[in-house]
Amino acid sequence: MRASRSIFTIKTPWLAVLALAAVLGAPAVSAKPEVGQPAPAFSVTDTTGKTWDLPAVAGKTVVLEWTNHDCPYVRKHYDSGNMQALQKEATGQGVLWLSVISSAPGKQGNVSPAEADALTKTRVAAPTAVLLDPTGTMGQAYGAQTTPHLYVIDATGTLVYMGGIDDRPTSSQADIPGAKNHVRAALADLAAGKPVATAVTRPYGCSVKY
Amino acid sequence: MPLLLILLFLPWLAWANPVTTEHVTARLLAERQSAAPGQPAELLLVLDIRPHWHTYWRNPGDSGEAPRVEWTLPAGVTAGPLGFPHPELIRVGPLANYGYSGRALHPVTIQVPADWPIGAPLTLRAAAQWLVCEEFCVPESAVLDLTLPTAAVPGPADPASAEPFAAARAGLPTGTIADAVLDRPSAAAGGGLRLTVPWTGARPAEVWYFSGVWGLIDHAAPQPWREDAGRLLIDLTPGAASSQTDPDGVLVTRADDGRVQSFTLSPTAPSAVPTDVAAPPLGLALALGMAFLGGLILNLMPCVFPVLAIKALGLAQQAGLGTAARVGQGLAYTAGVLVFFGLIAGLLLALRAGGAAVGWGFQLQYPPVVAGLAYLFLVLGLSLAGAVTLGGRLMGLAGGAVPGRRGHGLAEAFWTGALAALVAAPCTAPFMGAALGYAVTLPWLPALAILLTLGLGLAAPFLLVSAVPFLARRLPRPGAWMDTLKQLLAFPMFATAAWLIWVLSVQTGPTGVALVLTGLLMLSFGLWLRERTALGSDRRRLAGGAAALAALAVALWLAVLTAQSVPVAPSAAGRGTHTSGLVSEPYTPEQLAAARAQGRPVFVNMTAAWCITCLVNERVALDTAAVAAAFARGQVRYLKGDWTNRDAAITDYLAGFGRNGVPLYVFYPPGEPPRVLSQVLTPAGVIAALAPTIPPNQSQPEE
Numbered sequence: 001m002r003a004s005r006s007i008f009t010i011k012t013p014w015l016a017v018l019a020l021a022a023v024l025g026a027p028a029v030s031a032k033p034e035v036g037q038p039a040p041a042f043s044v045t046d047t048t049g050k051t052w053d054l055p056a057v058a059g060k061t062v063v064l065e066w067t068n069h070d071c072p073y074v075r076k077h078y079d080s081g082n083m084q085a086l087q088k089e090a091t092g093q094g095v096l097w098l099s100v101i102s103s104a105p106g107k108q109g110n111v112s113p114a115e116a117d118a119l120t121k122t123r124v125a126a127p128t129a130v131l132l133d134p135t136g137t138m139g140q141a142y143g144a145q146t147t148p149h150l151y152v153i154d155a156t157g158t159l160v161y162m163g164g165i166d167d168r169p170t171s172s173q174a175d176i177p178g179a180k181n182h183v184r185a186a187l188a189d190l191a192a193g194k195p196v197a198t199a200v201t202r203p204y205g206c207s208v209k210y
Numbered sequence: 211m212p213l214l215l216i217l218l219f220l221p222w223l224a225w226a227n228p229v230t231t232e233h234v235t236a237r238l239l240a241e242r243q244s245a246a247p248g249q250p251a252e253l254l255l256v257l258d259i260r261p262h263w264h265t266y267w268r269n270p271g272d273s274g275e276a277p278r279v280e281w282t283l284p285a286g287v288t289a290g291p292l293g294f295p296h297p298e299l300i301r302v303g304p305l306a307n308y309g310y311s312g313r314a315l316h317p318v319t320i321q322v323p324a325d326w327p328i329g330a331p332l333t334l335r336a337a338a339q340w341l342v343c344e345e346f347c348v349p350e351s352a353v354l355d356l357t358l359p360t361a362a363v364p365g366p367a368d369p370a371s372a373e374p375f376a377a378a379r380a381g382l383p384t385g386t387i388a389d390a391v392l393d394r395p396s397a398a399a400g401g402g403l404r405l406t407v408p409w410t411g412a413r414p415a416e417v418w419y420f421s422g423v424w425g426l427i428d429h430a431a432p433q434p435w436r437e438d439a440g441r442l443l444i445d446l447t448p449g450a451a452s453s454q455t456d457p458d459g460v461l462v463t464r465a466d467d468g469r470v471q472s473f474t475l476s477p478t479a480p481s482a483v484p485t486d487v488a489a490p491p492l493g494l495a496l497a498l499g500m501a502f503l504g505g506l507i508l509n510l511m512p513c514v515f516p517v518l519a520i521k522a523l524g525l526a527q528q529a530g531l532g533t534a535a536r537v538g539q540g541l542a543y544t545a546g547v548l549v550f551f552g553l554i555a556g557l558l559l560a561l562r563a564g565g566a567a568v569g570w571g572f573q574l575q576y577p578p579v580v581a582g583l584a585y586l587f588l589v590l591g592l593s594l595a596g597a598v599t600l601g602g603r604l605m606g607l608a609g610g611a612v613p614g615r616r617g618h619g620l621a622e623a624f625w626t627g628a629l630a631a632l633v634a635a636p637c638t639a640p641f642m643g644a645a646l647g648y649a650v651t652l653p654w655l656p657a658l659a660i661l662l663t664l665g666l667g668l669a670a671p672f673l674l675v676s677a678v679p680f681l682a683r684r685l686p687r688p689g690a691w692m693d694t695l696k697q698l699l700a701f702p703m704f705a706t707a708a709w710l711i712w713v714l715s716v717q718t719g720p721t722g723v724a725l726v727l728t729g730l731l732m733l734s735f736g737l738w739l740r741e742r743t744a745l746g747s748d749r750r751r752l753a754g755g756a757a758a759l760a761a762l763a764v765a766l767w768l769a770v771l772t773a774q775s776v777p778v779a780p781s782a783a784g785r786g787t788h789t790s791g792l793v794s795e796p797y798t799p800e801q802l803a804a805a806r807a808q809g810r811p812v813f814v815n816m817t818a819a820w821c822i823t824c825l826v827n828e829r830v831a832l833d834t835a836a837v838a839a840a841f842a843r844g845q846v847r848y849l850k851g852d853w854t855n856r857d858a859a860i861t862d863y864l865a866g867f868g869r870n871g872v873p874l875y876v877f878y879p880p881g882e883p884p885r886v887l888s889q890v891l892t893p894a895g896v897i898a899a900l901a902p903t904i905p906p907n908q909s910q911p912e913e
Contacts, residue, residue, distance in 0.1 A: 032428075032450075038883045054881065055809075055880075055881040058806055058807060058809065058880070058881055059803055059804065059805075059806040059807020059808065059809075060803075060807060061803075070346060071346065071347060072341075072347060072348065072349045073347075107345065108345060108346040136303075136304075140304060143450070145272040145273055145305055146272065146273040154803075155799075155802070155803030155806060155807065156802070156803070156806060156878075156884070157806075157883070162450065163450075169275060170275065170339075171275065171341065171349040172339075172349075193799045193858075193859050193862065194862065195862060195865070195866070200425065200450050200451040201451075202424035202425060202451075203273075204273070204275065205273055206273055206274075206343065206346060206347040207272060207273035207274070207302045207303070207305050207307065207343070207347075208273075208303075208305070209303075209345065209346070210303035210304055210305075
């Protein structure tokens with residue numbers, strides 16, 4: 001199953017990926033993430049220096065949230081308190097919420113561990129951890145395109161959702177009430193033991209600043 | 211107070227035309243100096259963008275947002291949608307956007323009502339919002355006011371607007387190319403999308419396809435293309451939601467002389483088979499082949515054993531017949547299998563369409579069906595044993611076996627086939643699991659084709675023996691031995707009835723068993739009465755028949771009552787310590803998640819009381835000392851899911867592996883993806899599957 005996809009991946013952006021991987025010293029990206037398949041591997045340290053990877057989160061439902069505090073689309077959901085509410089709701093149910101910052105050094109959104117912790121504090125955010133991915137390795141393994149871009153991994157390590165936070169792709173806070181929050185719906189489906197009904201949606205926001 | 215006043219009036223300062231924001235100067239232009247009632251008027255939103263910044267197309271690509279306009283128009287005046295000339299590809303690191311740099315032009319057509327008073331100016335207000343990005347993004351907005359005079363006929367073109375209008379029109383698609391074809395990703399094409407566009411002009415120097423919707427293609431991927439016999443063949447990389455997205459987009463070409471053209475494409479997607487879903491990507495041809503093979507193998511599975519007995523009789527009976535009659539019987543048997551498989555499949559698909567979480571073999575999850583089958587097998591057994599004589603159609607169910615009564619041959623063969631299908635259906639055999647799981651995800655027609663091919667496989671050996679004279683000649687001659695065989699075969703029938711009652715005991719507990727045993731008693735008594743009166747006067751025969759019918763009615767009513775009985779302990783088959791010392795826990799998604807979280811290896815067994823293949827596997831492979839020792843060594847948590855009754859969580863779990871039936875065996879090594887085991891287990895096979903997590907040959911057993 002995966003072999004056929006890998007062959008395809010080799011056919012097109014292989015050279016580019018290889019070159020990039022060589023430059024960054026990162027492992028080659030073998031395949032694009034797909035819902036229903038095992039989530040791509042990662043190994044990234046958080047603001048406290050702790051390393052997070054798939055074995056560390058095995059058996060738990062995980063939400064990955066790509067973020068960049070200066071992006072207007074991220075601000076839409078943090079200034080309104082929408083993102084924090086979702087984080088608290090999820091972590092309250094035993095879900096691990098990992099915010100990921102893939103902004104490269106010198107680019108918008110790139111922060112030091114101390115700055116990231118200060119942002120969490122001032123915004124009263126409630127992620128389980130904030131992962132710092134300045135090389136963009138994890139972001140590219142997941143194909144993270146925008147901030148915010150959200151992924152849900154179930155307890156068996158399968159990617160079950162990827163896409164936008166909701167169905168109103170705007171930067172206006174006025175669009176939050178009445179929007180269908182895809183992440184909340186995916187977590188509810190998982191909690192009910194059902195397959196995630198809406199598994200892939202268009203992520204919207206600023207580009208990830210690789 | 212003064213501050214409040216300033217704040218109140220601040221918006222008025224921005225109500226102008228043009229409006230300059232930090233990164234953009236926005237203008238609203240009219241093509242002509244005045245508009246006429248009853249006629250359209252062309253407007254243009256112009257965004258002059260700061261160098262190195264850009265705004266977005268209707269599909270912004272990997273990130274970004276298309277501009278939007280909210281209109282405030284006089285009563286009766288309407289505005290059409292915002293137009294989007296073809297975009298350029300803007301690469302941002304590994305990502306790509308579709309957008310505009312320098313200047314973005316968005317034409318809009320407004321409609322002026324016919325009764326608009328000539329001379330009264332139109333006051334048009336456009337509240338425009340856009341996202342503008344360089345390395346980072348800023349949402350901006352402006353309220354643009356335009357007052358357009360009206361006259362009896364549209365006024366002359368506004369010279370100031372001529373150039374931007376011409377540029378906007380040049381960027382809009384020249385036309386639509388019909389008959390473009392987008393081939394969906396398929397294993398055959400290496401997983402890629404192939405766009406085929408009819409092309410009559412000179413070979414372009416550059417070609418790029420912009421998808422109008424997110425998710426269809428990977429926006430950043432290269433688009434290798436070639437020209438071939440009047441067509442452009444463009445290879446695209448599928449996006450994240452390729453199979454769920456309708457193709458729609460714009461093809462942009464650049465000629466050798468630098469002239470750029472764009473064309474609207476709404477390619478048809480002929481092979482829209484959803485190969486991208488979570489189910490294993492099994493082609494229809496392969497699934498059909500596997501279904502046929504599965505049907506063949508079904509003849510050898512333990513769950514079909516009772517039917518083999520019936521078939522053996524049928525074959526013996528055929529020995530005395532001519533080729534034509536034999537072929538007729540073989541075809542009738544095949545028809546019986548197919549009709550019943552068709553009925554079960556139709557019901558399954560109908561229930562699925564109704565949203566019910568059902569799987570193959572679901573009919574045995576309904577206790578009255580199990581009770582009814584127990585009745586049927588008891589009666590067949592009694593008939594074969596010679597305790598009751600049944601005429602006509604019921605006799606046919608038992609395989610006939612009366613060589614002299616050839617008139618009923620075809621009907622008998624048909625009903626034997628039907629019975630084979632009914633009993634064989636619950637057990638998915640090896641090779642069939644994936645085919646069935648694939649089948650139920652398909653639309654009606656292919657799904658039905660797969661299930662019927664399965665039936666064809668089941669019927670094939672019988673049909674072959676019937677139709678090939680050489681094989682038929684090998685059959686023994688009929689004789690007195692057939693009567694002995696017939697009586698002997700009563701016992702597999704009784705055994706099946708006993709098994710069905712046991713299944714019922716798991717499903718409904720003691721209450722259901724009591725009901726069905728009473729029903730069996732009533733039925734036996736009714737048949738005995740009928741038998742005793744069969745040779746008497748017409749009146750007595752009628753009374754006996756009526757008594758038998760009444761007994762049957764009561765028995766069926768009792769069978770229906772079993773539906774209301776509930777098992778004493780749900781998932782009774784899921785819990786327990788087995789003779790080998792194997793300890794199982796009932797499967798729940800939470801248990802599985804918790805066990806995985808502990809970092810322990812997990813073995814999941816999905817089974818059902820009515821699945822004999824499952825029970826045989828447990829008996830000969832799982833519930834053995836060797837496997838129990840291996841599980842103990844590796845501290846394997848053994849989760850058992852019992853699908854005897856309907857269970858949506860287990861149906862979901864099976865669906866997650868592309869399956870729609872039991873058995874299913876899955877081993878989860880810690881921190882690794884799960885491994886699916888074969889549907890026919892041996893102790894050595896199970897232990898091999900556990901390696902390398904649990905080494906097979908541990909020299910010192912830890913028990």
